[in-house]
Amino acid sequence: MKILAIETSCDETGIAVLEFAPLGTEPNLNKPKILFSVLSSQVDIHAKTAGIVPEIASRIHSEILPHFLIQVDQKIGLGNVDYIATTSSPGLLGSLLVGNNFSRMLSFLYNKPILAVDHIMGHFYSSFVKLPLNKIEFPALGLIVSGGHTALILATAKNKFKIIGGTRDDAAGEAFDKVARLLNLSYPGGPAISQAAAKIKNSPFKFTTPMLKSNDFDFSFSGLKTQVRQTVEKITSNCHPEQSEEAQPASSYKMDKKIRPVKSSLPEESMRLSNMVKSQIAFAAQTAIVDSLVKKSFSATTKYHPKTFILGGGVAANQLLREKLITELSVIMPKNKIFIPELKYATDNAAMIAIASYMGLPKNITAWDKLETSSSSNL
Numbered sequence: 001m002k003i004l005a006i007e008t009s010c011d012e013t014g015i016a017v018l019e020f021a022p023l024g025t026e027p028n029l030n031k032p033k034i035l036f037s038v039l040s041s042q043v044d045i046h047a048k049t050a051g052i053v054p055e056i057a058s059r060i061h062s063e064i065l066p067h068f069l070i071q072v073d074q075k076i077g078l079g080n081v082d083y084i085a086t087t088s089s090p091g092l093l094g095s096l097l098v099g100n101n102f103s104r105m106l107s108f109l110y111n112k113p114i115l116a117v118d119h120i121m122g123h124f125y126s127s128f129v130k131l132p133l134n135k136i137e138f139p140a141l142g143l144i145v146s147g148g149h150t151a152l153i154l155a156t157a158k159n160k161f162k163i164i165g166g167t168r169d170d171a172a173g174e175a176f177d178k179v180a181r182l183l184n185l186s187y188p189g190g191p192a193i194s195q196a197a198a199k200i201k202n203s204p205f206k207f208t209t210p211m212l213k214s215n216d217f218d219f220s221f222s223g224l225k226t227q228v229r230q231t232v233e234k235i236t237s238n239c240h241p242e243q244s245e246e247a248q249p250a251s252s253y254k255m256d257k258k259i260r261p262v263k264s265s266l267p268e269e270s271m272r273l274s275n276m277v278k279s280q281i282a283f284a285a286q287t288a289i290v291d292s293l294v295k296k297s298f299s300a301t302t303k304y305h306p307k308t309f310i311l312g313g314g315v316a317a318n319q320l321l322r323e324k325l326i327t328e329l330s331v332i333m334p335k336n337k338i339f340i341p342e343l344k345y346a347t348d349n350a351a352m353i354a355i356a357s358y359m360g361l362p363k364n365i366t367a368w369d370k371l372e373t374s375s376s377s378n379l
């Protein structure tokens with residue numbers, strides 16, 4: 001069974017064709033086979049504005065998709081696939097609509113049903129792009145951390161999901177992006193923060209690990225952003241740039257209850273920070289975000305005893321998170337039941353959408369004129 005998957009929910013245009021064992025083949029030991037996969041990222045374009053401009057994102061998707069589809073047609077034949085999978089939620093509405101409209105057209109022209117996929121489910125299954133799908137044992141617990149979402153998801157069966165924790169404000173990836181912006185580092189912020197942090201082994205700064213004491217599985221990252229902002233304001237209003245080259249003890253930057261408003265706006269102000277101080281703040285912020293994600297994952301695993309733990313989403317590319325999660329969780333569950341996606345499948349791609357669409361069968365089969373596009377998740 002061949003599935004053509006289209007991903008356009010944000011700033012990556014992806015198309016993949018995967019071959020799966022026919023449904024009902026039990027036990028399904030077959031690994032999905034990637035027959036075709038292309039991905040085009042708009043990151044360089046959006047880096048110029050330090051964030052995504054939605055209209056530009058949609059425009060680029062609509063320019064690239066026809067070229068990719070011609071390639072699929074030449075290699076596989078558009079009429080030779082069995083289903084058209086498409087990310088129908090959540091994401092930037094305009095971007096989703098571009099992918100969904102191409103999918104509707106293909107479905108109509110070739111008389112192939114559409115499989116509607118929630119992007120979060122794509123991330124949930126992204127570790128299994130190259131693995132036999134029966135490696136997923138239920139109940140499975142997933143930590144999905146991307147630019148738009150942060151959720152702990154409990155799957156009790158293939159199509160039965162419950163969100164047991166989410167973010168109360170910013171998503172984890174958004175926190176990385178916002179901290180990077182405050183430090184005047186490049187977009188997207190996650191890789192920039194981890195590269196800056198990797199230059200040092202320790203930091204004199206310490207930010208509070210968010211939601212450590214809350215008695216639930218929720219996250220919150222807006223307070224961390226405020227701590228970083230106040231720290232930057234404090235340093236830049238007190239120090240000359242030459243002086244900030246030298247590390248100061250954490251205590252010397254303790255939050256001042258009455259921090260006076262700073263006239264110049266960040267991140268211009270943060271240009272005055274030395275690279276060393278940027279690394280130190282990046283290190284401390286990354287530690288706080290990762291610790292919060294790992295601690296909540298650990299508590300949820302202790303409570304729900306999943307047979308499989310799954311990490312997914314762009315933030316899953318973070319090396320510190322990957323390492324800490326395995327170290328902590330392997331104390332309470334077998335290491336080979338913890339699944340972390342290959343780096344290239346952690347961030348947005350179409351192969352993961354194909355896997356999620358296969359796992360969602362037959363519930364997700366949709367006629368071309370019944371497909372609903374939504375900027376928010378239906379989970």
Ligand code: KG4
Pocket residue numbers: 010145146147148149172173174176177188189190191194313314315316317318319346347348
């Ligand atoms: O899943 P994704 O590609 O797109 C969304 O669905 O949002 O995730 C993008 C997010 C961005 O916020 C980016 O900063 C973050 O993933 N990210 C990282 C890393 N690589 C990407 N965050 C932390 N560390 C990384 N290495």
Ligand code: ZN
Pocket residue numbers: 119123146147313314347348
């Ligand atoms: Zn994503």
